[in-house]
Amino acid sequence: MENVPGSERDSFTSKFGIIAATAGSAIGLGNIWRFPYLVGENGGGAFLFLYLSFVLILGIPVMLSEIVIGRKTQRNPIGAFLKLAPGKPWFLIGIMGVAAAFMILAFYAAVAGWTMEYLYQSVVNGFQGKSPEQLGEMFTSFREGSWRPILWFLLFMVLTSLIVISGIKKGIEKYTKILMPLLLLILVVLSIRSLTLPGSAEGLRFLFKPDFSKITGDTILQALGQAFFSLSIGMGTLITYGSYIRRNDNLANTVLSVSMADTFIAVLAGIAIFPAVFAFGIDPAAEEGLVFIVLPSIFQQMIGGYFFSILFFILLAVAALTSTISMLEVVVAYFVEELKLTRKRATIISSLLISVLGLFAAGSWGWFDNLTLFGNNVFGLLNSSVNIMLPLGGFFIVVFIGWFMGKKAVEDELSNEGSLKARFTIVFKFLVKFIAPIAIAIVLLNQVGIIRL
Numbered sequence: 169m170e171n172v173p174g175s176e177r178d179s180f181t182s183k184f185g186i187i188a189a190t191a192g193s194a195i196g197l198g199n200i201w202r203f204p205y206l207v208g209e210n211g212g213g214a215f216l217f218l219y220l221s222f223v224l225i226l227g228i229p230v231m232l233s234e235i236v237i238g239r240k241t242q243r244n245p246i247g248a249f250l251k252l253a254p255g256k257p258w259f260l261i262g263i264m265g266v267a268a269a270f271m272i273l274a275f276y277a278a279v280a281g282w283t284m285e286y287l288y289q290s291v292v293n294g295f296q297g298k299s300p301e302q303l304g305e306m307f308t309s310f311r312e313g314s315w316r317p318i319l320w321f322l323l324f325m326v327l328t329s330l331i332v333i334s335g336i337k338k339g340i341e342k343y344t345k346i347l348m349p350l351l352l353l354i355l356v357v358l359s360i361r362s363l364t365l366p367g368s369a370e371g372l373r374f375l376f377k378p379d380f381s382k383i384t385g386d387t388i389l390q391a392l393g394q395a396f397f398s399l400s401i402g403m404g405t406l407i408t409y410g411s412y413i414r415r416n417d418n419l420a421n422t423v424l425s426v427s428m429a430d431t432f433i434a435v436l437a438g439i440a441i442f443p444a445v446f447a448f449g450i451d452p453a454a455e456e457g458l459v460f461i462v463l464p465s466i467f468q469q470m471i472g473g474y475f476f477s478i479l480f481f482i483l484l485a486v487a488a489l490t491s492t493i494s495m496l497e498v499v500v501a502y503f504v505e506e507l508k509l510t511r512k513r514a515t516i517i518s519s520l521l522i523s524v525l526g527l528f529a530a531g532s533w534g535w536f537d538n539l540t541l542f543g544n545n546v547f548g549l550l551n552s553s554v555n556i557m558l559p560l561g562g563f564f565i566v567v568f569i570g571w572f573m574g575k576k577a578v579e580d581e582l583s584n585e586g587s588l589k590a591r592f593t594i595v596f597k598f599l600v601k602f603i604a605p606i607a608i609a610i611v612l613l614n615q616v617g618i619i620r621l
């Protein structure tokens with residue numbers, strides 16, 4: 169099982185295994201923590217509308233492009249571009265991807281640590297009898313604490329590395345298959361409770377009725393960044409996962425199933441959260457704290473709330489774990505294949521390096537609260553860098569597929585060397601050649617102020 173150079177390459181062993189692992193990467197805190205608070209901050213329905221449009225016309229093409237590159241080359245993101253375009257600067261996309269994996273994992277594992285704290289609080293009944301305001305204070309004071317956010321973060325990094333060391337098949341497939349459907353189920357239960365609270369209709373209106381006057385250039389960028397973040401695209405995660413997919417698996421079907429599941433879970437999280445936000449009179453713009461205030465409030469209004477909140481935070485932590493392993497895997501695959509380290513050594517070294525950066529993220533409201541740049545703490549900087557890094561990576565990936573990777577190579581991957589019909593190929597080509605690069609470029613140029621939307 170050691171993924172050493174020259175030995176037979178690890179691969180997923182079943183069709184459901186691929187979908188489960190790719191969905192495990194996509195579904196995580198992005199859907200349940202980041203998406204709802206961005207919707208809340210950016211005025212509701214209009215943000216949802218932009219987000220869904222970006223998933224459809226930009227996210228899906230980028231996702232398929234990454235998987236095509238991965239399976240074609242059987243390499244990590246840097247090795248993949250070195251193989252496809254030797255002697256050209258395209259490998260820089262891979263370097264950017266590995267750098268992005270570092271930065272994203274650092275703050276993501278910090279939030280994953282928060283879910284562990286909330287699991288602990290569920291077990292000790294720490295939400296009991298607290299009003300939404302008190303839950304808000306509880307969240308703030310936890311985050312400002314000195315040790316707790318850091319220790320939970322480190323624990324999460326250790327868990328992630330242990331799973332990555334154990335390898336692809338054994339490590340990743342096993343956990344995702346059973347636990348993701350369970351997470352879906354509990355979100356349905358939460359949505360039902362939330363929708364039956366008095367005053368919940370306002371929340372549905374907020375979520376689904378777009379008020380386009382709320383859209384600003386910044387909203388557009390945030391929606392684009394979130395679409396990429398949630399699908400795990402723009403930094404080569406899916407190049408790495410694509411490289412573990414077997415030759416006879418259908419790539420387009422995998423991409424469609426995963427993107428649909430991911431989007432469904434995000435919208436469902438919205439349906440669980442916003443009706444309750446309005447029913448309890450919580451501020452929808454409660455930023456990173458939103459779900460940590462709203463969900464415990466709902467659990468308190470539920471029969472079996474104690475049990476459900478434990479189960480929920482276990483599943484959320486696992487969903488986060490299947491995402492963090494996919495990020496760490498990018499860095500590890502690079503260290504193993506290009507720097508020729510053993511899998512174990514690669515994992516330990518990369519986790520240690522990421523943990524150093526992550527300490528600053530996890531301690532952004534505690535130890536390191538005065539470490540700021542333009543009014544953002546380290547966590548804020550890393551979290552918002554996503555909105556630029558991922559679309560930029562996605563831009564180069566679609567340009568590469570659309571304009572530089574041979575036409576035949578792309579068609580062969582989409583059709584499994586002609587054995588599938590792949591009738592959508594023409595639409596895909598049009599999207600990756602024209603629509604996706606132009607649209608991403610417009611949003612990014614708007615952000616740096618070169619053009620004004």
Ligand code: TRP
Nearest residue numbers: 194196197198199397398400491
């Ligand atoms: N998509 C995951 C989520 O929504 C996070 C994630 C995993 C990710 N791998 C990634 C984000 C790669 C960007 C790139 O929680």
